[in-house]
Amino acid sequence: MTNTGGPDVRKKDLRRPTIGVFDSGVGGLTVLRALVHHIPDADYLYFGDTARLPYGSKSAATVAHYAVGAIHHLQEQGAELLVIACNTATALALDDIRAASRVEVIGVVEPGANAASSASRSRRVVVIGTDATISSHAYRRALEARNVAVKEKACPLLVPLVEEGWIDHPVTEQVARIYLDEAFSADAREADVLVLGCTHYPLLKPLLRRIAPSHVTIVDSAESTAHDVARQLQIHPLPPSQEAERRVAPRLKFFATDSAEKFKKMGTRFLGLPVEDVLHVDLKE
């Protein structure tokens, strides 16, 4: 990986990578959370395009344009590897983002599809996500290419429920039951994997684990993506016995296109760590 960033970056220890993470909002912080867990010895730059979300209702050309602006900013700040932690941007614009980037780009769909394919014996999986992700059929394409049959189910209420903070609330459980009953019905009864195809859903994993059929493996795209990034960087996870000995904390820096205060407040819940160093950035349309 070549490094053409600023002088600060050139001076730094090359074994400690600078990883840029991009999302339309705070949801991608669950991907950052998984990255920090698996690769603590790194610097992270997170870009949340909070002023222009949601991307789901926008055209592919507009999403590509926004995403390319954001990843250029991350590269100017020194990112040596880019993670597109946004299902919509990955589904609609990954090729355009790759073409515009001078560093490696990893999206969330392929790692999730790989993990699901590895985990499924019945070769049938269920994918849940937002309307936009499900309508894009990005997971369907990726999984069918791996000879896995797919039932896709949009669950539009789960994001607002997570954003309301009702992570383990009876209403959320009732809503998730309705969605999963429908998802695992008819030809999907034999499905043995549930792919969480939305960056908000990892926060619901304990609840979903409780109500999904017991034989079903849950694949969390955020976790799968962090594994792929570690593999890409040839970083091997520490054995649990050595985890306590970690000396070097990850360094985190955040950029948001909407209010930095709002980002801090909402972000801490998604990251599971304090969100402190937030800069507001204005990108030209």
Next chain:
Amino acid sequence: MTNTGGPDVRKKDLRRPTIGVFDSGVGGLTVLRALVHHIPDADYLYFGDTARLPYGSKSAATVAHYAVGAIHHLQEQGAELLVIACNTATALALDDIRAASRVEVIGVVEPGANAASSASRSRRVVVIGTDATISSHAYRRALEARNVAVKEKACPLLVPLVEEGWIDHPVTEQVARIYLDEAFSADAREADVLVLGCTHYPLLKPLLRRIAPSHVTIVDSAESTAHDVARQLQIHPLPPSQEAERRVAPRLKFFATDSAEKFKKMGTRFLGLPVEDVLHVDLKE
């Protein structure tokens, strides 16, 4: 009201007004629904800025800029009176919109506040709305100016529940109960009016009527706005006995900045009438 529209407009019967209705999406169609009910003998132009919603997360300057672009389009199409059927745009940008308009502009907040003030004996009311509307305190300001004490309560899950089509669903009832219990607690126990400060909520009126305290009057801003427009145009409602004799159907034309198909599909539910004549428009940033 002067008419500076195109030749089509100049030739038409001046007693049949052309009313422009603007919203960030489909929610404002509940205002159009009330307008059509009270003023059927009119032509309506509806503009939904569906590609750039939600306005709630955007700055006042951006919202004003978008809204002014939309109302210019409505005026070019012949609108002789403008209704801002969007709580966020009314709250953040009504003055800018008025300054940029050459015809009369009516927002949704003042009519709702007037109706609430008229209906309240205890001089205490509860206002529910989206996060953005509640944070703007537009209803609080309007009501306090009328010597009415206000309890504001954001109900962020109600819009996604309506958009999911769960208008009369047990989950929606449970969520609404949680919100209203909190809204009518403590110092708001004496409140005798509930203002629906969001254009999506009229669809929930039967459900909210069932669960709100029985002494509470529900004020629907969409209805109140339609009354104000009728008053402005000096149109008096037909007595119910003559309603059946109405010969002239309203003419409806729609403009959407996102997909026309999506607008038709979602819009019909909000309008309660078929949404047919939809044109896609692209507004320059």
